[in-house]
Amino acid sequence: MAKPGRISSRAPGKTVDVADSYAVRLMQHLVVPTFVIDPKRRVVIWNRACERLTGLAASEVIGTNRHWQGFYETRRPCLADLVALDRPERLPEFYSEYAARGHNGLGFSAENWCTMPKLGNQLYLAIDAGPIHDEAGHLIAVVETLRDLTDQKRAEMALKELATKDGLTGLSNRRSFDQMLASEWARAHRTQRPLALLFVDVDHFKLFNDHHGHQIGDECLRAIASVVSRHAVRPLDLASRYGGEEFALILPDMDCDSACVIAEEIRSAVMALQIVHGAAGAGDHVTLSVGVASHIPGAVDGGPDRLLGAADEALYVAKRLGRNQVICAERVLAEFAALGRQAKQVPGLFRRKSA
Numbered sequence: 022m023a024k025p026g027r028i029s030s031r032a033p034g035k036t037v038d039v040a041d042s043y044a045v046r047l048m049q050h051l052v053v054p055t056f057v058i059d060p061k062r063r064v065v066i067w068n069r070a071c072e073r074l075t076g077l078a079a080s081e082v083i084g085t086n087r088h089w090q091g092f093y094e095t096r097r098p099c100l101a102d103l104v105a106l107d108r109p110e111r112l113p114e115f116y117s118e119y120a121a122r123g124h125n126g127l128g129f130s131a132e133n134w135c136t137m138p139k140l141g142n143q144l145y146l147a148i149d150a151g152p153i154h155d156e157a158g159h160l161i162a163v164v165e166t167l168r169d170l171t172d173q174k175r176a177e178m179a180l181k182e183l184a185t186k187d188g189l190t191g192l193s194n195r196r197s198f199d200q201m202l203a204s205e206w207a208r209a210h211r212t213q214r215p216l217a218l219l220f221v222d223v224d225h226f227k228l229f230n231d232h233h234g235h236q237i238g239d240e241c242l243r244a245i246a247s248v249v250s251r252h253a254v255r256p257l258d259l260a261s262r263y264g265g266e267e268f269a270l271i272l273p274d275m276d277c278d279s280a281c282v283i284a285e286e287i288r289s290a291v292m293a294l295q296i297v298h299g300a301a302g303a304g305d306h307v308t309l310s311v312g313v314a315s316h317i318p319g320a321v322d323g324g325p326d327r328l329l330g331a332a333d334e335a336l337y338v339a340k341r342l343g344r345n346q347v348i349c350a351e352r353v354l355a356e357f358a359a360l361g362r363q364a365k366q367v368p369g370l371f372r373r374k375s376a
Contacts, residue, residue: 054167056088058101060160064088074167076139092135092146100150101165104128116148128152128163132170145174189239190246193261198269201259205273206325210318217272217280217315218328220336221249221287224310224344225303226266232300241296241307242266248290252283277315277349284311284347292345308345312336315351 048055048066054074057066063086067079075091082088089099103111109121109129116131128151135146150165185197193201202218209216223229223245230238246260249268253260263269270287272280288309296307312335316328331350339348 055164056082056101057162057164058088058105059162060105062086062102062105065162071167074144074169075137090138092137094136094138099165100129100131100148101163104150104152104163104165105160143171144169145171187246187262190243190262192246192250192268193259195261195264198259198261198263198271201261201271202325202329205257205271206318206328209273210322213317214274215276215315215317216325216328217275217277217313218332219270219272219280219284219287220263220312220332221245221268221270221284222310222312222336222340223266224308224340225298225300228300228303229298229307232298244294244296245291245307245309248287248294251290252287272315275315277313277351280313280315281347281349284313287311288345288347304345310336310339310344311347312339313347313349 045066048057049068051068052070054071055066055068056064056071059065063084064082065084067077067082067088069079071091072078077091082091088101089096092099097115098106098108098111100116103109103115112119112121112129112131116133118133119129119131121129128149130150131148133146133148135144137144147168147170148165150163152160153162153164155161185193187194205216208214223241226238226241229241233241242262246262246268249270250260252258253270255273257271257273259271261269261271270283272283275283288311291307291309294307298304298307312332314328314331314335316322316331318325335348335350335353338353339346342348
Protein backbone atom coordinates (compact mmCIF):
# COMPACT_ATOMS: atom_id res chain seq x y z
CA MET A 22 0.00 0.00 0.00
CA ALA A 23 1.30 3.47 -0.84
CA LYS A 24 2.31 5.81 1.95
CA PRO A 25 -0.01 8.72 2.80
CA GLY A 26 0.50 11.53 0.34
CA ARG A 27 2.10 9.32 -2.31
CA ILE A 28 0.77 8.16 -5.66
CA SER A 29 2.23 4.70 -6.03
CA SER A 30 4.76 4.12 -8.78
CA ARG A 31 2.87 0.90 -9.51
CA ALA A 32 -0.27 2.86 -10.49
CA PRO A 33 -0.98 2.79 -14.23
CA GLY A 34 -0.48 5.93 -16.26
CA LYS A 35 1.39 9.03 -15.21
CA THR A 36 2.94 8.77 -11.72
CA VAL A 37 4.15 11.54 -9.46
CA ASP A 38 6.04 11.12 -6.18
CA VAL A 39 4.49 13.76 -3.95
CA ALA A 40 5.37 12.38 -0.52
CA ASP A 41 7.95 15.04 0.31
CA SER A 42 6.51 17.94 -1.65
CA TYR A 43 5.75 21.18 0.09
CA ALA A 44 2.15 21.18 -1.22
CA VAL A 45 1.35 17.80 0.24
CA ARG A 46 2.95 18.58 3.59
CA LEU A 47 0.95 21.79 3.71
CA MET A 48 -2.24 19.89 2.91
CA GLN A 49 -1.53 17.33 5.62
CA HIS A 50 -1.40 20.09 8.24
CA LEU A 51 -4.37 22.12 7.01
CA VAL A 52 -7.03 22.68 9.66
CA VAL A 53 -9.63 22.10 6.93
CA PRO A 54 -10.54 18.40 6.50
CA THR A 55 -9.28 17.47 3.04
CA PHE A 56 -8.75 14.38 0.96
CA VAL A 57 -7.56 13.78 -2.60
CA ILE A 58 -8.43 11.00 -5.03
CA ASP A 59 -6.78 10.07 -8.33
CA PRO A 60 -8.64 9.54 -11.65
CA LYS A 61 -9.36 5.94 -10.62
CA ARG A 62 -11.00 7.38 -7.48
CA ARG A 63 -8.37 5.94 -5.15
CA VAL A 64 -7.39 8.00 -2.13
CA VAL A 65 -3.91 9.52 -2.35
CA ILE A 66 -4.17 12.06 0.50
CA TRP A 67 -6.29 11.90 3.66
CA ASN A 68 -5.13 14.70 5.94
CA ARG A 69 -5.08 14.78 9.72
CA ALA A 70 -8.08 17.07 9.97
CA CYS A 71 -10.02 14.55 7.87
CA GLU A 72 -8.92 11.80 10.27
CA ARG A 73 -10.24 13.83 13.21
CA LEU A 74 -13.51 14.64 11.45
CA THR A 75 -14.29 11.08 10.37
CA GLY A 76 -12.42 8.91 12.89
CA LEU A 77 -10.99 7.05 9.89
CA ALA A 78 -7.20 6.79 9.79
CA ALA A 79 -5.33 7.58 6.59
CA SER A 80 -3.77 4.12 6.66
CA GLU A 81 -7.26 2.61 6.30
CA VAL A 82 -8.13 4.42 3.08
CA ILE A 83 -4.94 5.43 1.23
CA GLY A 84 -4.77 3.53 -2.06
CA THR A 85 -8.40 2.33 -1.79
CA ASN A 86 -11.86 3.46 -2.93
CA ARG A 87 -13.21 3.17 0.61
CA HIS A 88 -13.30 6.89 1.47
CA TRP A 89 -17.11 6.72 1.57
CA GLN A 90 -16.80 4.73 4.82
CA GLY A 91 -15.85 7.91 6.66
CA PHE A 92 -19.22 9.49 5.91
CA TYR A 93 -21.87 6.88 5.13
CA GLU A 94 -22.98 3.46 6.36
CA THR A 95 -23.58 2.05 2.88
CA ARG A 96 -21.49 2.49 -0.25
CA ARG A 97 -22.31 5.58 -2.30
CA PRO A 98 -20.37 8.23 -4.22
CA CYS A 99 -18.77 11.14 -2.40
CA LEU A 100 -18.76 14.53 -4.10
CA ALA A 101 -15.18 14.00 -5.30
CA ASP A 102 -16.31 10.81 -7.07
CA LEU A 103 -18.96 12.72 -9.02
CA VAL A 104 -16.31 15.28 -10.06
CA ALA A 105 -13.95 12.50 -11.16
CA LEU A 106 -16.76 10.85 -13.12
CA ASP A 107 -18.02 14.23 -14.41
CA ARG A 108 -21.59 13.34 -13.43
CA PRO A 109 -23.33 16.57 -12.35
CA GLU A 110 -26.72 15.06 -13.22
CA ARG A 111 -26.36 12.72 -10.23
CA LEU A 112 -26.04 15.53 -7.68
CA PRO A 113 -29.79 15.61 -6.84
CA GLU A 114 -29.70 11.86 -6.20
CA PHE A 115 -27.19 12.15 -3.37
CA TYR A 116 -27.26 15.73 -2.03
CA SER A 117 -30.13 17.79 -0.66
CA GLU A 118 -28.42 21.08 -1.56
CA TYR A 119 -25.89 21.31 -4.35
CA ALA A 120 -24.40 23.41 -7.13
CA ALA A 121 -22.45 22.35 -10.22
CA ARG A 122 -19.96 25.10 -10.88
CA GLY A 123 -19.41 24.17 -14.51
CA HIS A 124 -17.32 21.86 -16.68
CA ASN A 125 -14.27 24.10 -16.88
CA GLY A 126 -12.38 22.80 -13.88
CA LEU A 127 -14.58 24.45 -11.27
CA GLY A 128 -16.05 21.33 -9.63
CA PHE A 129 -19.14 20.96 -7.43
CA SER A 130 -20.40 22.27 -4.08
CA ALA A 131 -22.95 20.53 -1.86
CA GLU A 132 -24.35 20.22 1.65
CA ASN A 133 -25.50 17.01 3.25
CA TRP A 134 -26.20 15.14 6.50
CA CYS A 135 -23.51 12.47 6.97
CA THR A 136 -23.78 9.56 9.39
CA MET A 137 -20.05 9.35 10.33
CA PRO A 138 -20.10 5.59 11.08
CA LYS A 139 -16.71 5.50 12.84
CA LEU A 140 -17.68 8.16 15.39
CA GLY A 141 -21.33 7.19 15.74
CA ASN A 142 -22.67 10.72 15.24
CA GLN A 143 -24.37 12.71 12.52
CA LEU A 144 -22.87 15.86 11.02
CA TYR A 145 -24.12 18.37 8.49
CA LEU A 146 -21.22 19.04 6.15
CA ALA A 147 -20.58 21.67 3.51
CA ILE A 148 -18.50 20.03 0.79
CA ASP A 149 -16.43 21.42 -2.07
CA ALA A 150 -14.77 19.21 -4.66
CA GLY A 151 -12.64 20.43 -7.54
CA PRO A 152 -10.51 18.76 -10.24
CA ILE A 153 -6.80 19.22 -10.86
CA HIS A 154 -5.63 18.91 -14.46
CA ASP A 155 -2.18 18.65 -16.00
CA GLU A 156 -0.83 20.94 -18.72
CA ALA A 157 -2.58 18.86 -21.38
CA GLY A 158 -5.94 19.14 -19.63
CA HIS A 159 -6.02 15.57 -18.34
CA LEU A 160 -7.49 14.92 -14.91
CA ILE A 161 -4.79 13.93 -12.43
CA ALA A 162 -6.64 14.37 -9.10
CA VAL A 163 -9.75 15.64 -7.34
CA VAL A 164 -9.54 17.57 -4.07
CA GLU A 165 -12.45 17.49 -1.61
CA THR A 166 -12.67 19.82 1.39
CA LEU A 167 -15.26 19.68 4.16
CA ARG A 168 -16.70 22.11 6.71
CA ASP A 169 -18.76 21.11 9.73
CA LEU A 170 -21.96 23.22 9.73
CA THR A 171 -23.86 21.05 12.20
CA ASP A 172 -24.34 23.72 14.88
CA GLN A 173 -25.49 26.31 12.34
CA LYS A 174 -27.84 23.84 10.66
CA ARG A 175 -29.44 22.78 13.94
CA ALA A 176 -29.88 26.41 14.97
CA GLU A 177 -31.49 27.11 11.60
CA MET A 178 -33.83 24.15 12.04
CA ALA A 179 -34.74 25.28 15.55
CA LEU A 180 -35.55 28.78 14.33
CA LYS A 181 -37.62 27.34 11.50
CA GLU A 182 -39.52 25.17 13.97
CA LEU A 183 -40.15 28.16 16.22
CA ALA A 184 -41.57 30.04 13.23
CA THR A 185 -44.05 27.24 12.54
CA LYS A 186 -45.07 26.27 16.09
CA ASP A 187 -47.62 27.75 18.47
CA GLY A 188 -45.76 28.89 21.57
CA LEU A 189 -48.41 27.80 24.07
CA THR A 190 -49.41 24.36 22.82
CA GLY A 191 -46.50 23.23 20.65
CA LEU A 192 -48.88 22.47 17.78
CA SER A 193 -48.38 23.93 14.34
CA ASN A 194 -49.40 27.57 14.15
CA ARG A 195 -51.85 29.31 11.84
CA ARG A 196 -49.18 30.05 9.26
CA SER A 197 -48.21 26.37 9.02
CA PHE A 198 -51.89 25.43 8.82
CA ASP A 199 -52.51 27.79 5.89
CA GLN A 200 -49.46 26.51 4.01
CA MET A 201 -50.28 22.85 4.59
CA LEU A 202 -53.94 23.27 3.69
CA ALA A 203 -53.03 24.95 0.40
CA SER A 204 -50.48 22.24 -0.37
CA GLU A 205 -52.80 19.34 0.50
CA TRP A 206 -55.69 20.94 -1.40
CA ALA A 207 -53.50 21.07 -4.53
CA ARG A 208 -52.44 17.45 -4.01
CA ALA A 209 -56.04 16.32 -3.49
CA HIS A 210 -56.97 18.11 -6.71
CA ARG A 211 -54.24 16.23 -8.61
CA THR A 212 -55.03 12.83 -7.12
CA GLN A 213 -58.81 13.33 -6.88
CA ARG A 214 -58.74 12.03 -3.33
CA PRO A 215 -60.80 13.53 -0.49
CA LEU A 216 -59.32 16.04 1.94
CA ALA A 217 -60.89 16.26 5.40
CA LEU A 218 -60.78 19.15 7.86
CA LEU A 219 -61.82 19.30 11.52
CA PHE A 220 -62.47 22.50 13.44
CA VAL A 221 -62.38 21.84 17.19
CA ASP A 222 -63.66 24.52 19.57
CA VAL A 223 -63.61 24.50 23.38
CA ASP A 224 -67.14 25.13 24.64
CA HIS A 225 -67.65 28.19 26.86
CA PHE A 226 -63.93 28.85 27.07
CA LYS A 227 -64.33 32.55 27.88
CA LEU A 228 -66.43 31.58 30.88
CA PHE A 229 -63.73 29.04 31.85
CA ASN A 230 -61.04 31.73 31.72
CA ASP A 231 -63.14 34.20 33.68
CA HIS A 232 -63.93 31.57 36.33
CA HIS A 233 -60.50 29.90 36.69
CA GLY A 234 -58.03 32.50 35.44
CA HIS A 235 -55.79 32.59 32.38
CA GLN A 236 -53.06 30.36 33.79
CA ILE A 237 -55.52 27.49 34.32
CA GLY A 238 -56.99 28.36 30.94
CA ASP A 239 -53.57 27.86 29.34
CA GLU A 240 -53.21 24.49 31.08
CA CYS A 241 -56.60 23.49 29.73
CA LEU A 242 -55.60 24.43 26.16
CA ARG A 243 -52.36 22.47 26.45
CA ALA A 244 -54.24 19.38 27.65
CA ILE A 245 -56.69 19.61 24.74
CA ALA A 246 -53.84 20.24 22.27
CA SER A 247 -52.22 17.01 23.47
CA VAL A 248 -55.41 15.10 22.71
CA VAL A 249 -55.76 16.67 19.26
CA SER A 250 -52.12 16.01 18.35
CA ARG A 251 -52.41 12.32 19.27
CA HIS A 252 -54.92 11.94 16.46
CA ALA A 253 -52.58 13.34 13.80
CA VAL A 254 -50.87 9.98 13.38
CA ARG A 255 -50.10 9.74 9.66
CA PRO A 256 -47.14 11.55 8.05
CA LEU A 257 -49.29 14.17 6.29
CA ASP A 258 -51.82 14.75 9.10
CA LEU A 259 -51.44 18.19 10.69
CA ALA A 260 -52.74 19.32 14.08
CA SER A 261 -52.66 23.07 14.65
CA ARG A 262 -53.88 25.77 16.95
CA TYR A 263 -56.06 27.83 14.66
CA GLY A 264 -56.48 30.66 17.12
CA GLY A 265 -57.64 31.28 20.68
CA GLU A 266 -59.49 28.20 21.90
CA GLU A 267 -59.92 26.73 18.42
CA PHE A 268 -57.90 23.90 16.91
CA ALA A 269 -57.79 22.46 13.40
CA LEU A 270 -56.84 19.05 12.07
CA ILE A 271 -56.01 18.42 8.40
CA LEU A 272 -56.59 14.81 7.36
CA PRO A 273 -55.60 14.02 3.74
CA ASP A 274 -57.13 11.08 1.88
CA MET A 275 -60.07 10.80 4.27
CA ASP A 276 -63.82 10.94 3.70
CA CYS A 277 -66.32 12.59 6.01
CA ASP A 278 -67.41 9.41 7.81
CA SER A 279 -63.85 8.44 8.74
CA ALA A 280 -63.08 12.01 9.79
CA CYS A 281 -66.17 12.02 12.01
CA VAL A 282 -64.90 8.91 13.78
CA ILE A 283 -61.68 10.72 14.63
CA ALA A 284 -63.60 13.82 15.69
CA GLU A 285 -65.72 11.75 18.06
CA GLU A 286 -62.61 10.11 19.51
CA ILE A 287 -61.16 13.57 20.23
CA ARG A 288 -64.40 14.79 21.80
CA SER A 289 -64.69 11.67 23.96
CA ALA A 290 -61.03 11.82 25.02
CA VAL A 291 -61.43 15.39 26.25
CA MET A 292 -64.58 14.39 28.15
CA ALA A 293 -62.54 11.62 29.77
CA LEU A 294 -60.03 14.20 31.06
CA GLN A 295 -62.77 15.48 33.37
CA ILE A 296 -61.41 19.03 33.36
CA VAL A 297 -63.64 20.87 35.81
CA HIS A 298 -65.50 23.81 34.29
CA GLY A 299 -68.21 24.79 36.74
CA ALA A 300 -68.74 28.35 35.50
CA ALA A 301 -72.31 29.64 35.52
CA GLY A 302 -73.93 28.92 32.15
CA ALA A 303 -71.59 26.01 31.37
CA GLY A 304 -71.51 22.34 32.26
CA ASP A 305 -69.58 20.62 35.02
CA HIS A 306 -66.65 19.71 32.76
CA VAL A 307 -64.90 21.08 29.68
CA THR A 308 -66.35 19.82 26.40
CA LEU A 309 -65.71 20.28 22.70
CA SER A 310 -67.76 21.08 19.63
CA VAL A 311 -66.35 19.78 16.36
CA GLY A 312 -67.19 20.67 12.77
CA VAL A 313 -66.12 18.21 10.09
CA ALA A 314 -65.93 18.59 6.32
CA SER A 315 -64.40 16.53 3.52
CA HIS A 316 -64.22 17.34 -0.16
CA ILE A 317 -62.60 16.21 -3.40
CA PRO A 318 -61.47 19.44 -5.13
CA GLY A 319 -62.99 20.09 -8.52
CA ALA A 320 -62.02 22.33 -11.40
CA VAL A 321 -64.38 25.10 -10.30
CA ASP A 322 -63.43 25.06 -6.61
CA GLY A 323 -60.37 27.26 -6.80
CA GLY A 324 -58.69 27.30 -3.39
CA PRO A 325 -59.64 25.55 -0.17
CA ASP A 326 -62.12 28.22 0.99
CA ARG A 327 -65.00 25.87 0.24
CA LEU A 328 -63.60 23.26 2.63
CA LEU A 329 -62.89 25.88 5.30
CA GLY A 330 -66.38 27.30 5.00
CA ALA A 331 -68.03 23.89 5.20
CA ALA A 332 -66.10 22.86 8.34
CA ASP A 333 -66.81 26.26 9.89
CA GLU A 334 -70.53 25.99 9.19
CA ALA A 335 -70.61 22.50 10.69
CA LEU A 336 -68.91 23.83 13.82
CA TYR A 337 -71.42 26.70 14.01
CA VAL A 338 -74.29 24.22 13.79
CA ALA A 339 -72.73 22.03 16.50
CA LYS A 340 -72.73 25.10 18.75
CA ARG A 341 -76.31 26.01 17.84
CA LEU A 342 -77.51 22.49 18.56
CA GLY A 343 -76.24 22.57 22.13
CA ARG A 344 -72.44 22.06 21.93
CA ASN A 345 -70.46 18.97 23.03
CA GLN A 346 -71.02 17.15 19.75
CA VAL A 347 -69.63 16.42 16.30
CA ILE A 348 -71.41 17.69 13.19
CA CYS A 349 -70.43 16.77 9.63
CA ALA A 350 -71.00 19.39 6.95
CA GLU A 351 -72.64 16.80 4.70
CA ARG A 352 -75.31 16.17 7.35
CA VAL A 353 -76.05 19.71 8.52
CA LEU A 354 -79.56 19.80 7.03
CA ALA A 355 -80.29 16.28 8.28
CA GLU A 356 -79.26 17.23 11.81
CA PHE A 357 -81.70 20.13 11.85
CA ALA A 358 -84.46 18.06 10.26
CA ALA A 359 -84.00 15.41 12.95
CA LEU A 360 -84.84 18.04 15.54
CA GLY A 361 -87.99 18.96 13.68
CA ARG A 362 -86.71 22.39 12.67
CA GLN A 363 -87.72 24.17 9.51
CA ALA A 364 -85.24 24.66 6.69
CA LYS A 365 -85.49 28.43 7.10
CA GLN A 366 -84.02 28.09 10.59
CA VAL A 367 -80.81 26.51 9.33
CA PRO A 368 -77.92 28.99 9.67
CA GLY A 369 -77.08 30.68 6.40
CA LEU A 370 -73.81 30.05 4.58
CA PHE A 371 -70.96 32.32 5.47
CA ARG A 372 -67.17 32.48 5.32
CA ARG A 373 -65.63 33.33 8.68
CA LYS A 374 -62.29 31.71 7.88
CA SER A 375 -59.89 31.89 4.98
CA ALA A 376 -56.73 30.05 4.03
